[in-house]
Structure formats: structure tokens, C-alpha cells
Amino acid sequence: MKKGLSAAADCLPTDHTISVERVATAKLPTQIGNFKIAGYRSKTSSEEFVALFKGEMRKDLPTLVRIHSQCLTGDVFGSIKCDCGPQLNMAMELIEAEGRGAVVYQQQEGRGIGIINKIRAYALQDEGADTVEANERLGFAIDARNYKQCAEILFDLGLCKVRVMSNNPDKMLALENAGLQVVERVPIEVESREPAAHYMRTKKEKMGHLLDF
Numbered sequence: 758m759k760k761g762l763s764a765a766a767d768c769l770p771t772d773h774t775i776s777v778e779r780v781a782t783a784k785l786p787t788q789i790g791n792f793k794i795a796g797y798r799s800k801t802s803s804e805e806f807v808a809l810f811k812g813e814m815r816k817d818l819p820t821l822v823r824i825h826s827q828c829l830t831g832d833v834f835g836s837i838k839c840d841c842g843p844q845l846n847m848a849m850e851l852i853e854a855e856g857r858g859a860v861v862y863q864q865q866e867g868r869g870i871g872i873i874n875k876i877r878a879y880a881l882q883d884e885g886a887d888t889v890e891a892n893e894r895l896g897f898a899i900d901a902r903n904y905k906q907c908a909e910i911l912f913d914l915g916l917c918k919v920r921v922m923s924n925n926p927d928k929m930l931a932l933e934n935a936g937l938q939v940v941e942r943v944p945i946e947v948e949s950r951e952p953a954a955h956y957m958r959t960k961k962e963k964m965g966h967l968l969d970f
Contacts, residue, residue: 768816768912768917768936769912770935776799776801777797777799777800777909777913778797780797782796787849789853790849792809793810794808795807799906804865806861806863808859808862812852812857814857814916817918819918819938820916821848821851821859821922822911823845823859823860823945824860824863824907824928824932826841826869826902827862828842829866830879839956840953847922848922851922861907861911863906868900868901869897878891878895881894887955887959887963907931908931908932919937920940920942920943921939922943922945923942925966944969946968
């Protein structure tokens with residue numbers, strides 16, 4: 758078993774080096790239900806992560822999970838330019854209803870460009886660019902996120918088989934490449950109005966997100 762990991766480590770690829778550490782775990786009552794919250798620190802960067810989870814984490818049981826990238830504007834301020842806040846709430850509600858599951862919350866704001874550059878991208882969107890065009894005009898990749906350490910956190914929680922709550926095929930592929938067994942994709946679509954509807958169309962048409970509209 759890899760040092761510092763739970764019993765789920767036996768499904769971790771043998772050549773995989775673990776680069777996160779759990780620092781603290783506590784109870785977290787919320788308006789949706791009672792969860793546990795764990796704080797993780799990267800060993801290779803300054804990034805910190807949070808895992809919100811509920812129920813017994815078992816390596817043999819396919820478990821609801823979501824990788825949620827930090828969205829200050831949507832998660833905290835209730836922006837309707839995106840669907841991030843409602844998606845996070847839906848994921849928590851699905852976990853609460855099932856009694857088991859986990860959300861890994863990563864600090865890669867704005868698909869990896871950071872909050873200041875995200876606001877710069879918003880300014881370009883105010884002038885008519887879509888989210889992809891705005892990132893490219895600023896000299897950034899369309900999506901610079903990396904999910905390797907998120908997968909490591911799921912291993913540490915005790916999971917090997919996951920049911921991924923996501924519309925993003927890149928997330929599912931990343932978790933599979935990290936050694937997790939993705940047994941199901943659980944769509945996580947929310948109703949939206951403009952301007953979020955425009956953002957979602959861009960994700961579907963330019964980024965390949967799996968949306969039914």
C-alpha cells in the first residue's frame with residue numbers, strides 16, 4: 758500500500774506518485790445536509806483542495822463524485838454568467854439523497870487562469886467575445902486545468918470506482934487515466950437563462966461538453 762493512503766490504494770497504478778496530503782477533517786452541517794470536510798495540500802505547488810463527503814467511502818462500491826473547480830463569481834456571488842453555483846448545489850443534493858458521495862473542490866479558478874485573469878476575460882466578454890475567445894485573446898489555453906491531484910484525493914478518501922457527476926468528458930478521461938474506474942457519467946445539467954445559456958452553448962459547441970439541449 759502507498760504510504761499515507763487509504764485501503765483504496767491497491768487500485769492505484771504502481772508507478773503513481775502521490776503528491777497531496779490530508780491536513781485536517783471536520784464535520785460540516787449545511788443547508789443541504791450534514792457532510793464531512795477535509796482539507797488537502799499539494800506537495801508540489803501552493804494549491805489547496807477541499808473534499809466534501811458523506812457516507813462510507815468504499816473501494817468496491819461505485820460512488821457519486823464531482824470535481825468542482827473554484828468559481829468565486831458563481832459559487833459565492835451567485836453570478837448568472839455561468840452554471841457553476843447551481844451545479845455545485847445539485848451535486849450536494851444528489852449526494853445527500855443517496856447518502857454517499859464526494860465533491861473535490863479545486864482552486865483552479867477560470868479553468869486554470871485565476872480570478873484576476875477571469876475578470877479580464879469577463880471584460881472581453883462584455884465586448885462580445887465568448888469564454889473561449891476571451892481566454893485565447895489573453896494568451897491562455899481554453900482549459901488549463903489538471904485533475905491528477907483531484908484523483909489522488911478520491912483515492913485517499915477510499916474510492917476506486919466512481920460515478921462522475923459531470924458534463925465534461927475531459928474530467929472523466931483524466932480520472933480514468935489516473936487509475937480510477939469510471940463506471941457511469943451522471944449528467945448535471947441545470948436550467949439557465951441568459952447569459953449563462955450562452956456560456957453553456959459555447960461549452961457544448963466549442964469545448965465538447967455533453968449537454969442535451
